[in-house]
Amino acid sequence: MAKKISAMDIYKLLPKINCKKCGESSCMAFATKLQERKASLDQCPVLKSPKFEKNRKKLEELLSPPVKEVWFGYEDRKAILGGEEVMYRYELTFFNPTAIGVDISDKLPEEEIRRRAKFVEDFVFERTGEKLKLDFIALRNASDDPERFVRALEIIQENTKVPVALCSLNVESIERALDVVKSKPMVYAVTEQNFPEMMKMLISKKKKDKKDFAVVLSSSNIKTLKGMVKASLEHGIEDLVLDPHTTPENIMDTLDRFVMIRRSAIERGDKLLGYPILGLPINTYFYVLRGNNPIEQFVKELDKAAAMMEASAACAMLNRYADGIVIHGTEIWELMPILTLRQAIYTDPRKPQTVEPGLYPIGNPDENSPVIMTTNFSLTFYTVTGDFEKDGVTCWLLVMDTEGKAVDVAVAGGQYCGENAKKLIEETKIGEKVNHRIIILPGLAAPVRGDIEEKTGWTCVVGTRDSSQVGEFLRKNWNRILEEWRAKQGSGN
């Protein structure tokens, strides 16, 4: 395993004067932040002085992640790939979510190119308060005609500001496109077959025309890829991305190569393989579309089957270090699981996924409004409040500290329980805000109803399984529940 850099290693190279100009209380605190990648060297003004130039260089070297961070696109809309430190997310966190690219063929009619480019630019799927988006356009030179390639690029640039990958094996096409491209593109691809010509052209573009771009090196042989990296670096081409081939017949071969590259970089300290990885689920799409449909028994339409298998390949790759992927399908049901999985994998495990426990008034609740009790798992909270807002639900929402666990998990784990409910009721003084003693529980909390009633003395009503049904549930039942409770109180007294 590559050796872990300690905060002490970093501290030794810092000025050690505790001037606090970086915003931290001491150089040691700053070193710890740097080690966790929660701060950057630029925050230290002292390091910028000539006296510390050597140390700064050393620190830069020390702090550069084993997988290089490579970006392309526009300054204000970048696709960022790589920059990873660890093999498993629980060891630290993964940093740059897999960049998702959608292909556009230069053979499409101009109007269609515009429409698809706009789609990529505008697409948003909102989840738990986060806007999940697509990251780049993979413009592919299907025509093999440089003219059409450049024209398609112009249409995309005129209408959108999305990072572009220029995809062609034709050296002339890439060369012409580099002349007109307005952003820093990613060039796909330098292959074993076109290596001398493509490299020569790229080197000249870089040195003579001062063009900036990221380059994808492509081979199914990792050793060859490594050699290609070496040659590229020797010629000053350093923003590299690796494509170890996506083989739709056996995606496991592809995943193996992803793991071998990443493990070589992170655990074996192989700098020449410390570059982001590009996966091509689109290969699976076309493979199925050509009639290789493994789910024919259930999905006959080839384009639907292709989209399902493409999404499956994409999700497998997200679990195996893909830093960028290119897909073809754009149906919402295909994009949702890919984007959701990406969000999950790249969630920082160091930050608890929680919201502040307590009392949240929803709508404009009064003393007759229902009291509903949920958990402080941020996903649960945002789903519930989102639904309530949409449905016009008015209520007092009690948010229990379940250590960031969802309702079913917290019920099973014992955090969603009578004891915690009692504490929450006391702390929020909800009893002073309403003139009843009824709590509506989520359907999944039914097993702990007895415990909560016993510990709190409040009456518990088991509500719906899903928060989207709460609005209707309350409209149909709340008045009755309230009346019944009051009647019972009346008769009891």
Add this chain to the structure above:
Amino acid sequence: MEIDEVFELMKKTNRIKIDSIEITADEIVINIPHISPISIPQTPPIREGIRRIVSPEEPRIEIPEVDWEPPVEKYKGYIREVQFGRPKSEGGRGKVIKIGGQRALYRFEEVQPNPPVVTFDIFDMPMPGLPKPVREYFQDVMEDPVEWAKKCIREFNADMVTIHHISTDPKIKDTSPREAARLMEDLLQAVDVPFVIGGSGDPKKDPLVLEACAQVTEGERCLLASANLDLDYKRVADAAMRYDHNVLSWTIMDPNMARDLNRRLISHGLEGDRIVMDPTTCSLGYGIEFSINAMTRLRLAGLKGDELVNMPMSSGTTNAIGAREAWMAKPEWGDRRYRLPLWEITTGLTMLLCGVDLFMMLHPLSATVIKEFGRLLVSKPGKIEVSSDNYQWIKGLSVGDGNG
């Protein structure tokens, strides 16, 4: 042929081929006028072995030779192998399934000996609450769990079947353990695959139900689901030991808790090779990242030699269908017929890549995809021929189908 004639001929044809000639002369001057340049078909310059001529100041850029070895690790530990079912030779019904047995984390290090297994969820009573995209496959058999099990095997290639004795829940029908056992007997008669036996989730009733079912399936090496810290796990373990079954050790996404429960089961007398761990599968979008962490840590710890957590793992992948993104009919989220199974597939694939061996699933399409990936996972590297071109996608399909 006179030399002049040769020249005449050359003028006409622009080219001439002469086989075996002999020229005798003191001096020959050949002038070949008016001949337009002949274009010689070029060999593509990049074929291997053929060097293009480049001028010395512009050296050819080549791919240099470098050293690299596949990063294969050595693992001190191994994953236990657990067997379901009993072979005919030992008086069983036939089908035997094994899971686990890994000696490495990744396929390129050492291919795992047993493919991942899918066990189909069925219920002992109709489940009208199942979402339509699932119900449509089982509508005709929901009234009869025996027919339901048969259909899973006949039409959907089920490796195993999980019977959930839901109706034993005191809040539902409070079916007696004896009745659950009778159903178990019928199921054994009807199909030859091994069973996972599940209760209703009622911590008081489940051990009784599992015990009764274990008794009538003695020797069939079923998986009793489950032993957990909320119920009398000793009773479940006792049933497994007495009647020759395996136990599902279920905990909540906490590797330490999984270790603790396994330790308790083992110290109670259950063999470690009779345990399958379920560290809880949270659905995609509802905490799957916690499951990823728990499963990964458990598998790594097992391979490193921790014999209290080196059991194969099981995933309640069906949980994915409980996610609203899967079941909810919502036009702006697209067609549920694809969205629902894909949600389950994504959840299952993620678990597969975290090392899970046994998948409890509901939708037959999702099960098919997981099995397909499982088949590839146990294929020897290079064994499945790859003939597709990695760059074909740039061209797309050449036919005019809108994907050009």
